[in-house]
Amino acid sequence: MGAVSSYPARAVVDLAAIRSNVRSLSAHAPSAQVMAVVKADAYGHGLVPSATAAVAGGATWLGAAQVPEALALRAAGLAGPRILTWLYGPGAPLREAVEADVDLSVSAHWAFEEVVTAARAAGRAARVHLKVDTGLGRNGLTASDFAALLPAVLRAEADGAVRLVGVWSHLAFADEPEHPAVRAQEVAFAEAVRLAEDAGARLEVRHLANSAATLTNPSIHYDLVRPGIAVYGLSPVPQLGGPADFGLVPAMTLEAPLVNVKEWPAGAGMSYAHQYVTERDTVIGLVPLGYADGVPRHASGTADAPGGPLLVGGRVLGVAGRVCMDQVVVDLGPGATDRAGDRVELFGTGAGGGPTAEDWARVAGTISYEIVTRIGPRVPRVHVDSEPDARVDAVPSPSAENEVRA
Structure with a gap:
C-alpha cells in the first residue's frame, strides 16, 4: 500500500452506501434524473470512486x-x-x-x-x-x-x-x-x-x-x-430528520488508533493552555488526528463542556482540551484499560450510538458538509464495499491512496 497507507488514521468510505443513497434519492424524485454532485473531491469522499458508485446507483x-x-x-x-x-x-x-x-x-x-x-x-x-x-x-x-x-x-x-x-x-x-x-x-x-x-x-x-x-x-x-x-448519506435538513428518516446511510467513517495511553493525576492540565484540567486521577489517551487533518479546533473541550465526540471501547467520550495540529487528547476515565492500537471512531454511521458528522457539526457550530469536506488530503481514503456481491474497480482518488475491497 506504500507510505500513505501507514498514516495512523483513515477515512473509510463505503461505496455501497453511496449507491444506496442515490437509489433513495431517485425514489424521492421519481420523475427526474439525478445529478450526483461530486465537487470538492466528492465532499471529501474521493472523486472518482464516489462518482463511479453514484453512477452505479443510478445517477x-x-x-x-x-x-x-x-x-x-x-x-x-x-x-x-x-x-x-x-x-x-x-x-x-x-x-x-x-x-x-x-x-x-x-x-x-x-x-x-x-x-x-x-x-x-x-x-x-x-x-x-x-x-x-x-x-x-x-x-x-x-x-x-x-x-x-x-x-x-x-x-x-x-x-x-x-x-x-x-x-x-x-x-x-x-x-x-x-x-x-x-x-x-x-x-x-x-x-x-x-x-x-x-x-x-x-x-x-x-x-x-x-x-x-x-x-x-x-x-x-x-x-x-x-x-x-x-449522496454521501448526510441530512441537509437535520432539524427535520436524520439520514435514516430519508433512507440515507452516511458513507464516511473517520477513525484512528490510540497511539499513547498513560495515567494522569488529578488537577493536571492537558494539551495547550491547559484548557482541560483533570478533576481526579485518570487515564488519558492520544489520538493522531488534529486540525491539519480537518478536525475542527472549535471542537476543543473543557471538563465542563467536552469537545468533539469520540467512540472508544464502546463508550462515547469527548475531546479533552485543545485540538492540536496533529492530535487530540481524550480522558479515558479512572481505571481505563484501553491500550495503544485500540480503535477510536470520530464519526461514522451512528450505529450503536456512535458519533456522526452531524454531532461534530453541532459541537463546532457548523454544518456536516464542512466536517466531511475539510478532512485533509494526508488522511488516506480507504474505499470499501459492504455489498458482498458487488464488483468494484480500484480507482485512485486524487487526494490519497485508496483501497477497494469487496
Missing part, C-alpha cells in the same frame, strides 16, 4: 464545480454520464472541456463569449446551461442579464457554436422549506424557463433542486435534481 449526471474536476472524471473513464461544470474564471480550459463532452454553465456575458471561442476552437458545439440568479445573490445571471443574453445564445445555437441544454438556479433557503424566499425563487426560476422556451429554446433539462429540495420539495424537481451532501 445519469455528475456535477463538478471546477473544470479540472470534470476533466478528471472523463480522464478516469467515466464516459457515460453527462457532466456539468459551473465555476471558472477567464482563461479556464474550456476548449478541453468542450472536447471532453463536458457541459458548461454560463453565468455572465464574458463567460458565454469564452465558451463560444472554445467551441469554435474545438470544432464542435458546446453544451450550455444558463444559470439565473433567482435570489441567492451568488453566481448567475440577473433576470435582466438573462433576458439580454438569451438572444445571443440562440443565435450562436443557430450558427452551430453552442447547444442550449438547460436553465438552472440555486436556492438560498432550501434547508428551510417553508421560508418565503423559496417560493419567490421558484416563481423567478419558472419565469426564466418560460422566457427561454418562449424564445425558442429546446431545453433538455431544467434544474433547481439541491439535496434539501430533492427530499422536501417535489414541486421543483423538474427534469433533474442535484443532490450533493445527501
